[in-house]
Amino acid sequence: xxxxxxxxxxxxxxxxxxxxxxxxxxxxxxxxxxxxxxxxxxxxxxxxxxxxxxxxxxxxxxxxxxxxxxxxxxxxxxxxxxxxxxxxxxxxxxxxxxxxxxxxxxxxxxxxxxxxxxxxxxxxxxxxxxxxxxxxxxxxxxxxxxxxxxxxxxxxxxxxxxxxxxxxxxxxxxxxxxxxxxxxxxxxxxxxxxxxxxxxxxxxxxxxxxxxxxxxxxxxxxxxxxxxxxxxxxxxxxxxxxxxxxxxxxxxxxxxxxxxxxxxxxxxxxxxxxxxxxxxxxxxxxxxxxxxxxxxxxxxxxxxxxxxxxxxxxxxxxxxxxxxxxxxxxxxxxxxxxxxxxxxxxxxxxxxxxxxxxxxxxxxxxxxxxxxxxxxxxxxxxxxxxxxxxxxxxxxxxxxxxxxxxxxxxxxxxxxxxxxxxxxxxxxxxxxxxxxxxxxxxxxxxxxxxxxxxxxxxxxxxxxxxxxxxxxxxxxxxxxxxxxxxxxxxxx
Numbered sequence: 001x002x003x004x005x006x007x008x009x010x011x012x013x014x015x016x017x018x019x020x021x022x023x024x025x026x027x028x029x030x031x032x033x034x035x036x037x038x039x040x041x042x043x044x045x046x047x048x049x050x051x052x053x054x055x056x057x058x059x060x061x062x063x064x065x066x067x068x069x070x071x072x073x074x075x076x077x078x079x080x081x082x083x084x085x086x087x088x089x090x091x092x093x094x095x096x097x098x099x100x101x102x103x104x105x106x107x108x109x110x111x112x113x114x115x116x117x118x119x120x121x122x123x124x125x126x127x128x129x130x131x132x133x134x135x136x137x138x139x140x141x142x143x144x145x146x147x148x149x150x151x152x153x154x155x156x157x158x159x160x161x162x163x164x165x166x167x168x169x170x171x172x173x174x175x176x177x178x179x180x181x182x183x184x185x186x187x188x189x190x191x192x193x194x195x196x197x198x199x200x201x202x203x204x205x206x207x208x209x210x211x212x213x214x215x216x217x218x219x220x221x222x223x224x225x226x227x228x229x230x231x232x233x234x235x236x237x238x239x240x241x242x243x244x245x246x247x248x249x250x251x252x253x254x255x256x257x258x259x260x261x262x263x264x265x266x267x268x269x270x271x272x273x274x275x276x277x278x279x280x281x282x283x284x285x286x287x288x289x290x291x292x293x294x295x296x297x298x299x300x301x302x303x304x305x306x307x308x309x310x311x312x313x314x315x316x317x318x319x320x321x322x323x324x325x326x327x328x329x330x331x332x333x334x335x336x337x338x339x340x341x342x343x344x345x346x347x348x349x350x351x352x353x354x355x356x357x358x359x360x361x362x363x364x365x366x367x368x369x370x371x372x373x374x375x376x377x378x379x380x381x382x383x384x385x386x387x388x389x390x391x392x393x394x395x396x397x398x399x400x401x402x403x404x405x406x407x408x409x410x411x412x413x414x415x416x417x418x419x420x421x422x423x424x425x426x427x428x429x430x431x432x433x434x435x436x437x438x439x440x441x442x443x444x445x446x447x448x449x450x451x452x453x454x455x456x457x458x459x460x461x462x463x464x465x466x467x468x469x470x471x472x473x474x475x476x477x478x479x480x481x482x483x484x485x486x487x488x489x490x491x492x
Contacts, residue, residue, distance in 0.1 A: 005486055010479035018472035025465035031453040032462065038451050047450045054447035057147070061436045061443070064146035068157065068436065071143035072429045075159065075422055078137060081129030082419045085168055088118050088125075089415065092175075093408045099180035099401035108401075112181035115404075119170040119178075126168045131418070133169065137161050141425070145432045147439050157432045159425030166418050173411035174246075176263075176345060180401040186256050187269055189281040194231025195255035202227045203275035205238075210354065211265035212347040213245055217334055219354075220245060226276070231255075234276050248403040259283065260403045264347035264360035282352035297355040300328045305374025313344050313365045333357065 030039055038044045038051065092115060098104060099111045123132070130136035141159040148154030164172055206223045213220075222241045228234035231251055238249045247265060252258035257277055259267060268282040301307065301324045309320040318341050327333035330350060334357060337348040346361040359367055 005483050008479060008483055010482060011476060014472060014476035014479045018469065018476055021465060021468040021472050025462065025469055028458050028461045028465050031458045032455065035453055035455075036451055037453040044450075051447045051450040054443045054450070058440055058443045058447065060146040061440045064144060064155070065433055065436045065440070067143050068145050068429045068433045071141065071157070071159075072426060072433075074137070074141075075426045075429070078129045078131065078161075079419065079422050079426065081125055081131075082168065082415065082422060085122055085125055086412070086415055086419070088122055089173075089408055089412050092118055093405060093412075096180045096401040096404040096408060100405060108181040112179050115178075115180050119175060122168070122170045122173070122175075131161065131166060131168045133164070133167050133172070135167070138163075138167060143429060143432075145429075145436055147436055157425075157428050159421070159428065161418075161421060161425075165414075166421065168415060168418055170411075171343065171345075173414055174407050175404075175411055176347075178400075178404040178407050180404050185260075185283045186252055186254065186258050187267070187277055187281040187283045190256050190269075190277045192257070192275070192277055193255040194234065194251045194257060194276070203271065205269065205271035205275045205277065207267055207269050208352075209245070209247070209265050209267045210350045210352070211245065211247075211261070212263050212338065212349055217331070217338065217349060231276075238276065243406075246403065246407060248406070250402070260400045264349050264358070266349055266352040266358055268352040298330045298333065298357055300324075300330065300333070301326075302328075302374065306371070307369060307373070308371040309367060309369045311341060311344065311346055311359065311365060311367045313346060313361065315344055318344055318346075330355070330357065 027043075031037055038048050041048055095111050095115050095118075099108050126132045127135065131138055139162045141161060143157045143159070144155055145157055146155050148156070160166075170176065204223060204225050206221060208219070208221045210217070210219055212218075224238065224241050226234055226237045228237060235249045235251060235257070242249060245261070246263050247259060247261040250258050250260065259265075266283065269277045271277045301322055303324055305324065307322040307327075309322070311318045311320065320337055320340055322333060322336070326336035334348045334350060337357070337359075341348065344361075344365075346359055346365050346367075349358050349360065350356065351358050359365070
């Protein structure tokens with residue numbers, strides 16, 4: 001190698017290695033002080049992309065855990081309200097059972113006052129927990145927990161509380177119209193006694209009911225053939241036919257057939273002379289208050305005809321505006337009226353003959369016609385029922401309470417189904433939280449392996465970098481001193 005003064009190649013090599021060693025020492029110090037192996041994209045571009053994906057997924061899951069805990073808290077609030085409603089149903093059944101006993105000597109009106117107050121309290125609490133018909137939580141609740149990757153559906157936990165089956169108002173629980181005060185109604189014109197009668201009851205009987213059942217108007221004809229050793233057995237066999245409709249038959253204090261239900265109904269009976277009732281008897285009321293509003297048969301609205309009626313309950317006043325569009329027939333009118341009276345506790349049905357409109361409620365109400373235009377009879381202007389009090393409450397017959405007990409039993413089962421859905425939602429969210437926390441740990445560990453610095457390794461590297469830097473500086477000093485040797489060639 002030639003000796004040169006202008007270009008000190010060894011010094012340049014030492015200088016370059018010093019720069020490399022200084023950079024190595026700088027990166028090592030940065031990793032030790034930051035704790036990260038990757039501090040810039042240039043440190044590990046591919047590894048950085050993977051680590052960033054893990055960090056992003058972890059951030060999503062951490063918020064998802066918070067979301068799930070928020071959802072769990074909401075469901076716990078709902079569950080607490082449902083438990084409270086369940087206790088109220090227990091109290092309703094207690095009151096109904098007390099009223100159902102023939103040995104009860106108190107006033108059934110007193111029991112019924114608490115019973116009706118509890119029904120209203122069920123509605124209030126159902127609204128407070130968001131499970132009334134327009135409630136905050138009467139829908140499919142989607143809680144985004146994350147962790148599903150590109151499949152968004154896997155990142156959500158859904159709790160379905162939508163629809164009428166999840167509404168826990170007393171109406172949707174099937175308790176509308178129930179009471180534990182009245183004792184039922186006898187069939188008008190019936191002279192067959194069922195108490196203490198020797199002999200066998202036999203023959204066919206047909207009962208035609210107009211009723212408000214399963215939130216709609218229905219006409220049901222029940223024909224049965226019975227051969228009973230007693231009136232009580234005959235009633236029992238009749239109840240086997242009526243049980244699906246929430247109507248109960250019993251023997252009244254007068255020894256004759258009585259019918260009771262938590263739903264509005266009217267009934268006509270055609271029966272053999274020796275059967276459970278005589279021919280062509282009817283009743284237009286059940287245990288609830290009743291009003292046949294028309295003094296004459298209902299006549300549908302024609303073109304240009306209209307009629308306005310008001311129905312007033314403790315919940316407010318409801319306006320019925322009958323026109324040809326909604327009341328051309330009595331069936332159309334009944335459907336429209338029930339739609340307008342939704343939530344009022346008052347129901348419209350046709351009378352036993354199917355010619356007039358009967359309004360029924362478990363609570364006091366008044367109804368009147370305030371305007372009539374045209375020739376249509378409709379409700380007939382000026383007819384008013386007033387606020388009628390219970391008339392059968394002190395009859396000593398507990399059949400109304402017996403019918404209420406059956407309704408409450410069904411309500412308990414329905415409420416339990418809703419509680420089951422809420423409980424299932426709580427469990428799903430708890431499992432989702434457990435999975436998310438497991439994923440957070442896994443993703444964090446994976447990111448750490450890529451992004452975090454190995455402190456032991458970097459500490460060793462720092463020692464190495466320091467030694468190599470010092471060696472580079474010493475070598476550079478030697479390289480810089482080499483050109484001075486040329487001077488010895490120039491000395492004489």
